[in-house]
């Protein structure tokens with residue numbers, strides 16, 4: 512009787528190839544360029560301001576609003592801060608960016624904010640992206656992307672639309688894990704609050 516392990520061998524081979532392909536998909540670290548040190552310093556500064564914006568997001572959460580924070584800075588340091596106050600103020604325009612932009616314009620005594628950078632923990636929506644363009648904000652740095660309402664790369668790219676009279680420099684993804692975790696915790700908690708008490712799992 513002729514015996515063969517062809518099928519088993521083929522399965523093993525397939526598995527080996529698949530595993531090898533999986534391993535090969537890992538990207539290797541890219542070497543630092545000439546401006547590596549300057550870029551690293553800029554990234555540190557961005558992360559530092561974004562941490563401040565995340566702290567503001569916590570204030571929104573404490574007041575029952577979706578945790579989003581924004582801080583506007585210029586060469587002299589922090590100019591103004593804001594956090595989402597839509598529920599607290601019953602204001603559909605009470606997004607963190609709108610609050611921070613209004614405050615920055617008042618403090619600087621001008622509506623043109625071209626020397627400013629806005630750090631925001633969530634990708635700005637159409638309204639906020641429009642306001643950032645109207646305010647001529649020089650640079651916008653955001654953390655988590657928002658595939659449902661984001662207008663800075665997700666649904667549109669309002670901040671860099673060539674048809675508009677102003678375009679912002681954009682940096683995305685700064686502390687996105689932290690910002691995303693904060694939002695997930697908030698929405699998980701909200702869903703949990705909708706359940707009867709005995710069905711609620713403990714929050715991690």
Ligand SMILES: [Zn+2]
Nearest residue numbers: 606635636639
């Ligand atoms: Zn918004």
